[in-house]
Amino acid sequence: MITSTTNPLMKELRRIQARKVPGRFIAEGEDLVQAAVAAGWTPEHHLRADLEVDGAVLAKVSGLGSGTRELAVYAERWGEPQGPLAVALWGVKDPGNVGTIIRGALAFGAGSVIIGPETADPFGPKAVRASMGAIFAVPVARAAAIDALPGTTIALAARSGDVLAGPWPAERGPVTVVVGAERQGLPPSVVNSCTMAAHIPIASESLNAAMAATLALYELSRVGGA
Amino acid sequence: MITSTTNPLMKELRRIQARKVPGRFIAEGEDLVQAAVAAGWTPEHHLRADLEVDGAVLAKVSGLGSGTRELAVYAERWGEPQGPLAVALWGVKDPGNVGTIIRGALAFGAGSVIIGPETADPFGPKAVRASMGAIFAVPVARAAAIDALPGTTIALAARSGDVLAGPWPAERGPVTVVVGAERQGLPPSVVNSCTMAAHIPIASESLNAAMAATLALYELSRVGGA
Numbered sequence: 350m351i352t353s354t355t356n357p358l359m360k361e362l363r364r365i366q367a368r369k370v371p372g373r374f375i376a377e378g379e380d381l382v383q384a385a386v387a388a389g390w391t392p393e394h395h396l397r398a399d400l401e402v403d404g405a406v407l408a409k410v411s412g413l414g415s416g417t418r419e420l421a422v423y424a425e426r427w428g429e430p431q432g433p434l435a436v437a438l439w440g441v442k443d444p445g446n447v448g449t450i451i452r453g454a455l456a457f458g459a460g461s462v463i464i465g466p467e468t469a470d471p472f473g474p475k476a477v478r479a480s481m482g483a484i485f486a487v488p489v490a491r492a493a494a495i496d497a498l499p500g501t502t503i504a505l506a507a508r509s510g511d512v513l514a515g516p517w518p519a520e521r522g523p524v525t526v527v528v529g530a531e532r533q534g535l536p537p538s539v540v541n542s543c544t545m546a547a548h549i550p551i552a553s554e555s556l557n558a559a560m561a562a563t564l565a566l567y568e569l570s571r572v573g574g575a
Numbered sequence: 576m577i578t579s580t581t582n583p584l585m586k587e588l589r590r591i592q593a594r595k596v597p598g599r600f601i602a603e604g605e606d607l608v609q610a611a612v613a614a615g616w617t618p619e620h621h622l623r624a625d626l627e628v629d630g631a632v633l634a635k636v637s638g639l640g641s642g643t644r645e646l647a648v649y650a651e652r653w654g655e656p657q658g659p660l661a662v663a664l665w666g667v668k669d670p671g672n673v674g675t676i677i678r679g680a681l682a683f684g685a686g687s688v689i690i691g692p693e694t695a696d697p698f699g700p701k702a703v704r705a706s707m708g709a710i711f712a713v714p715v716a717r718a719a720a721i722d723a724l725p726g727t728t729i730a731l732a733a734r735s736g737d738v739l740a741g742p743w744p745a746e747r748g749p750v751t752v753v754v755g756a757e758r759q760g761l762p763p764s765v766v767n768s769c770t771m772a773a774h775i776p777i778a779s780e781s782l783n784a785a786m787a788a789t790l791a792l793y794e795l796s797r798v799g800g801a
Contacts (some may be wrong), residue, residue: 453786456777483779512798550798551682553709560679563786564793572738572776 351402354409358394359402362410365422366474374472376482377413377420384482385423392421412474425472428488430463432499432523434570436562437463437492439539440530444469446559448479450528453563455483457570463490463498463525495542499523502543504535505565507555510546515568524569528562577628580635584620585628588636591648592700600698602708603639603646610708611647618647638700651698654714656689658725658749660796662788663689663718665765666756670695672785674705676754679789681709683796689716689724689751721768725749728769730761731791733781736772741794750795754788 351359365373373393376382385392398404398418408416430437436459441447447469454462464471471480471489495502500523504510517524527543529535540546549556549564556564577585591599599619602608611618624630624644634642656663662685667673673695680688690697697706697715721728726749730736743750753769755761766772775782775790782790 449783449786452779452783455779456782458778481781481783486779549793552684553678553681553712555707556682557675557678557707560675560786560789564790567775567790567793 350400351406354406356406359406359410362420362422366410366412368470368473372425373422374425374477375412375420375422375474376477377411377417377474379419381477381482382419382421385421385485388482388485390423390485392423394422396420426489428461428490430490430492430497430499430525431460431488432525433519434459434517434566435461435463435499435523435525436566437465437498437502437525437527438468439465439527439535440467440533441528441558442467442469443531443558444473444475445479446531446557447471448476448484449559450562451476451480451487451489452483453559453566454487457563457566459487459566461488461490463492465492467530495527495539498525498527500525501545502527503565504540504543504546505529505561506540506546506548507534508548509540510548512550513547513565513568516571517569526562526565526569528558528565531558576626577632580632582632585632585636588646588648592636592638594696594699598651599648600651600703601638601646601648601700602703603637603643603700605645607703607708608645608647611649611711614711616649616711618649620648622646652715654687654716656716656718656723656725656751657686657714658751659745660685660743660792661687661689661725661749661751662792663691663724663728663751663753664694665691665753665761666693666759667754667784668693668695669757669784670699670701671705672757672783673697674702674710675785676788677702677706677713677715678709679785679792680713683789683792685713685792687714687716689718691718693756721753721765724751724753726751727771728753729791730766730769730772731755731787732766732772732774733760734774735766736774738776739773739791739794742797743795752788752791752795754784754791757784
């Protein structure tokens with residue numbers, strides 16, 4: 350059992366937590382580790398308090414305020430952008446929003462979550478936590494330009510374009526919803542690069558980016574309706 | 576200008592921040608204070624850094640980690656449960672979720688957000704912040720029993736009941752969506768007290784309580800569709 354915070358693996362874990370080790374990330378807590386198992390991921394390291402490592406030593410490498418009883422290290426997996434339904438994030442800077450969108454993507458059957466420019470790291474600790482384990486189940490991909498996205502691209506804009514109305518029928522091919530920054534939304538140049546713009550009709554000024562993205566995935570994947 | 580942290584008003588503000596002064600709450604930051612103005616609320620106190628109060632002194636009463644340049648004190652307003660569309664929270668313990676649901680209620684035109692048993696304080700600092708100012712625009716009410724809720728009551732359950740399908744036509748009268756605790760959802764006794772149970776069809780295990788509530792309000796208030 351590891352009993353020292355200066356143990357080389359403990360040092361490595363702190364570097365991974367700080368996202369200083371390319372390609373490696375940590376999931377903390379029984380729920381996330383279980384989600385990884387359920388999705389068929391094998392950890393590179395799996396550490397439980399007072400089994401593989403002293404509880405107090407493990408708490409020191411925890412990213413959670415309250416410490417943790419269990420954590421595991423995984424290799425990042427990056428896939429290709431794919432539909433039939435996808436969501437692309439263009440400037441979503443809050444890692445909690447990125448994780449929440451990954452969770453919504455799993456709920457509504459998205460084929461991938463595509464990380465565009467100026468978007469928070471989906472394998473960072475806050476995003477992984479907010480995903481509630483969905484990070485292990487939904488393919489995550491990168492894209493640098495709108496024309497790299499699958500199928501029809503719908504710019505989710507605050508007030509412009511049509512009312513977003515699903516469901517999106519399979520015969521129309523893949524569709525990607527493009528979601529912009531928390532406050533500013535998508536810049537006009539990005540909106541213009543998309544096939545179309547659409548909005549979720551709301552009575553108020555704005556919706557949270559994660560909420561808007563999830564509502565759009567819900568609407569496009571809707572079973573019933575016109 | 577107030578320059579001392581021991582000033583009686585500064586002491587009072589700290590007690591309000593801690594929710595120790597019944598009926599009073601604080602909104603922090605220009606955006607929230609502006610939202611209050613836009614909704615016609617008059618603050619009991621309005622304090623700006625280096626105008627009414629020294630910036631460093633104001634930072635000491637801030638509930639935000641980074642301090643604040645502006646805050647105001649308001650009297651809580653509690654209304655009656657009312658529709659035509661309402662959402663009732665039954666055990667939503669996370670104040671961030673409560674605030675996010677209030678924001679969603681504003682977006683989709685709910686007549687009230689009804690705070691049921693074991694639910695976080697909607698006027699607490701985290702809920703007010705998460706509401707993004709919607710706390711000033713949506714009536715908040717209390718209820719202790721399901722039969723105090725307006726119109727038809729729909730228990731939002733994870734997998735039971737029908738698929739939730741909107742829109743809810745005006746001729747069916749008011750409707751209230753009842754949302755349960757973050758992990759456990761609604762207890763069977765509460766589900767049985769509601770007119771019906773319904774769920775949002777998802778491919779994954781669960782949705783965040785705020786996401787589920789907002790999706791339900793979106794679905795029931797939907798303009799088009801079958």
